[in-house]
Amino acid sequence: MTEAPAGEVAEFSLVELQQAARNHGMPLEALRYELTPVGLHYLLIHYDIPAVDPASWRLEVGGEVARPLSLTLDDLRARPVRHVTVTMECAGNGRARMERRPLSQPWLHEAVGTARWGGVPLADLLTDAGVGERARELVFTGLDRGLEGGEEQEFERSLPVEEALAQDVLLAYEINDQPLPPQHGFPLRLVVPGWYGMTNVKWLSRITAVADPFSGYQHRRAYRFWLDEDDEGRPLGRMQPRALMVPPGVPEFPSRRRLLPQGPTLLEGRAWSGFAEIAEVEVSDDGGENWRAADLDPPISPWAWRGWRYEWKPPGEGTYELRCRATDAAGNEQPDEPAWNVGGYANNAVQRLSVTVAG
Amino acid sequence: MTEAPAGEVAEFSLVELQQAARNHGMPLEALRYELTPVGLHYLLIHYDIPAVDPASWRLEVGGEVARPLSLTLDDLRARPVRHVTVTMECAGNGRARMERRPLSQPWLHEAVGTARWGGVPLADLLTDAGVGERARELVFTGLDRGLEGGEEQEFERSLPVEEALAQDVLLAYEINDQPLPPQHGFPLRLVVPGWYGMTNVKWLSRITAVADPFSGYQHRRAYRFWLDEDDEGRPLGRMQPRALMVPPGVPEFPSRRRLLPQGPTLLEGRAWSGFAEIAEVEVSDDGGENWRAADLDPPISPWAWRGWRYEWKPPGEGTYELRCRATDAAGNEQPDEPAWNVGGYANNAVQRLSVTVAG
Numbered sequence: 001m002t003e004a005p006a007g008e009v010a011e012f013s014l015v016e017l018q019q020a021a022r023n024h025g026m027p028l029e030a031l032r033y034e035l036t037p038v039g040l041h042y043l044l045i046h047y048d049i050p051a052v053d054p055a056s057w058r059l060e061v062g063g064e065v066a067r068p069l070s071l072t073l074d075d076l077r078a079r080p081v082r083h084v085t086v087t088m089e090c091a092g093n094g095r096a097r098m099e100r101r102p103l104s105q106p107w108l109h110e111a112v113g114t115a116r117w118g119g120v121p122l123a124d125l126l127t128d129a130g131v132g133e134r135a136r137e138l139v140f141t142g143l144d145r146g147l148e149g150g151e152e153q154e155f156e157r158s159l160p161v162e163e164a165l166a167q168d169v170l171l172a173y174e175i176n177d178q179p180l181p182p183q184h185g186f187p188l189r190l191v192v193p194g195w196y197g198m199t200n201v202k203w204l205s206r207i208t209a210v211a212d213p214f215s216g217y218q219h220r221r222a223y224r225f226w227l228d229e230d231d232e233g234r235p236l237g238r239m240q241p242r243a244l245m246v247p248p249g250v251p252e253f254p255s256r257r258r259l260l261p262q263g264p265t266l267l268e269g270r271a272w273s274g275f276a277e278i279a280e281v282e283v284s285d286d287g288g289e290n291w292r293a294a295d296l297d298p299p300i301s302p303w304a305w306r307g308w309r310y311e312w313k314p315p316g317e318g319t320y321e322l323r324c325r326a327t328d329a330a331g332n333e334q335p336d337e338p339a340w341n342v343g344g345y346a347n348n349a350v351q352r353l354s355v356t357v358a359g
Numbered sequence: 360m361t362e363a364p365a366g367e368v369a370e371f372s373l374v375e376l377q378q379a380a381r382n383h384g385m386p387l388e389a390l391r392y393e394l395t396p397v398g399l400h401y402l403l404i405h406y407d408i409p410a411v412d413p414a415s416w417r418l419e420v421g422g423e424v425a426r427p428l429s430l431t432l433d434d435l436r437a438r439p440v441r442h443v444t445v446t447m448e449c450a451g452n453g454r455a456r457m458e459r460r461p462l463s464q465p466w467l468h469e470a471v472g473t474a475r476w477g478g479v480p481l482a483d484l485l486t487d488a489g490v491g492e493r494a495r496e497l498v499f500t501g502l503d504r505g506l507e508g509g510e511e512q513e514f515e516r517s518l519p520v521e522e523a524l525a526q527d528v529l530l531a532y533e534i535n536d537q538p539l540p541p542q543h544g545f546p547l548r549l550v551v552p553g554w555y556g557m558t559n560v561k562w563l564s565r566i567t568a569v570a571d572p573f574s575g576y577q578h579r580r581a582y583r584f585w586l587d588e589d590d591e592g593r594p595l596g597r598m599q600p601r602a603l604m605v606p607p608g609v610p611e612f613p614s615r616r617r618l619l620p621q622g623p624t625l626l627e628g629r630a631w632s633g634f635a636e637i638a639e640v641e642v643s644d645d646g647g648e649n650w651r652a653a654d655l656d657p658p659i660s661p662w663a664w665r666g667w668r669y670e671w672k673p674p675g676e677g678t679y680e681l682r683c684r685a686t687d688a689a690g691n692e693q694p695d696e697p698a699w700n701v702g703g704y705a706n707n708a709v710q711r712l713s714v715t716v717a718g
Contacts, residue, residue, distance in 0.1 A: 012371045018615045020379040021467050027381045029407045037540045039398035048388045103613050147611040181396045252506040254462050256377045
């Protein structure tokens with residue numbers, strides 16, 4: 001058996017493997033693509049992918065609204081379309097690097113992807129429905145059903161009304177200019193730029209304007225950031241900054257150790273934050289002692305990752321621990337070590353990658 | 360921590376999780392699709408997905424041939440196209456259910472998918488090249504590179520000449536009528552209907568006719584069926600029969616336990632074999648004591664899975680172990696328990712699924 005490197009979590013359970021076998025990460029070499037090809041974008045299917053008949057499917061908009069709506073997919077397609085390029089990351093990305101983590105999807109670093117979503121601006125639809133003055137939040141209900149914490153439920157999350165009215169929030173029926181495939185929420189999903197994936201409800205069937213703060217399971221218990229069991233916690237929201245690099249050289253099978261020849265190597269990757277534009281990406285080749293600034297590509301969208309590159313000249317043969325880290329324009333940074341929390345969420349500790357330079 | 364059911368492997372290593380995070384299984388509810396949507400088909404990326412520039416890419420055909428070829432993607436697209444619908448399964452499917460398995464990709468059941476591949480019949484190209492009388496095998500070389508068993512290598516597998524000349528063997532540049540995406544082998548891959556995935560070389564760059572049996576790493580050591588370390592073994596080839604079912608009811612998160620209401624439930628799924636048509640699928644609801652025949656759908660292709668369905672009437676509330684198993688027309692069956700082998704390959708033991716019927 002190959003030993004886990006010092007400081008690494010070494011063992012995972014069958015329940016975690018069952019999740020990992022279902023849910024799809026983005027292999028990190030796919031950081032080379034500005035838009036993630038369909039099939040490489042990360043996927044977290046919380047329960048099962050539901051079978052949806054587009055002929056009978058409707059989007060219902062109700063609750064505290066003046067004019068409830070019931071819309072077919074054709075109704076939505078007949079409205080003006082908007083396209084937004086968005087980097088989306090699972091709130092559980094990095095969980096597998098945490099000790100004492102809960103049984104859930106054990107992501108390492110790869111729960112991310114960037115897509116060009118096409119659909120109807122949510123604000124336009126809400127204007128048509130006439131959201132009432134009493135409404136404080138909008139609850140988004142998907143068709144995916146399961147049992148969790150003893151409650152049988154449909155997957156549901158809410159957004160404050162003012163967040164829902166932001167102009168780039170979409171009800172998307174296209175990804176990368178193709179119809180949504182089943183696994184990304186066919187026929188319709190919510191896309192909230194800058195927010196972790198759990199907010200971007202897939203297989204959307206109902207939008208309900210509510211006067212009281214939503215207290216469904218996925219807000220109250222799951223997808224909540226708690227420092228300990230006594231902490232009141234808060235629902236997860238925007239993505240913390242993170243930089244990732246394309247692993248350089250070639251991999252060893254099955255260890256995924258990296259090997260590269262001597263000589264200059266272009267290190268490259270992408271970085272994002274849900275709070276502000278990426279302001280800086282730095283690279284270290286000595287385990288975090290010294291850091292050098294990488295060159296940044298121009299932004300491709302206010303909501304998408306930003307490319308970076310750094311020409312690395314390894315001092316000689318040997319094994320190096322490469323790291324990369326991002327800072328956003330609001331001053332948010334990445335920690336060196338995971339910040340523990342009950343749900344194992346939002347672990348944006350810097351990526352560490354061991355590479356061996358030889359011959 | 361949730362306990363693993365009796366008889367289940369309970370712990371997995373970081374190396375296995377790293378593989379599981381990269382490689383994509385097909386969530387079993389996607390058995391509902393006759394053709395697996397792109398993005399849900401299983402993927403085993405042995406090393407890294409290579410970056411291929413289609414403008415400079417060539418397919419080279421050489422070795423023991425009268426007329427070596429060097430073809431562009433346009434050259435291939437200009438030839439008559441053939442479409443074949445093929446079920447493809449990883450030879451390592453089921454490995455995670457074996458004890459004393461090697462460190463590799465820990466598939467449970469989900470390493471499968473069915474696609475409509477489009478491309479050039481390999482036999483036509485080989486006719487143009489004029490395979491020499493001395494040639495015994497064709498070696499297929501991909502652009503994916505890595506280190507394995509101490510050898511730096513490109514992924515390579517061979518086929519006997521007579522297998523390569525079968526009319527449905529394709530050099531595919533399309534999947535489900537779309538251009539191949541990077542992760543499925545863009546710009547060109549081999550598709551050998553009926554064979555486990557390792558034969559279907561992706562990112563194909565070279566076909567070499569050879570006079571001696573190929574002894575590359577992926578034949579000699581990996582992807583080989585050995586009963587023990589002293590066994591000479593044999594390269595893996597055709598897919599053993601297997602039936603899988605869509606898990607009925609709804610899942611619990613994160614355990615994936617299934618819950619369903621009382622009353623009749625349609626159990627359905629698909630079954631395949633690389634040796635012959637599926638002749639029978641049977642279902643058990645008592646852990647394999649009694650078996651009932653399922654109804655079979657008409658075949659959709661000589662090389663694709665066959666749908667099956669069975670109306671199950673649970674005798675009452677309680678927890679049941681459902682199983683399904685397939686037999687092919689050549690008499691190949693599925694064992695009840697994994698048949699151990701060094702590489703953890705071809706484990707087609709029957710699927711077992713625990714479901715709880717309540718209220």
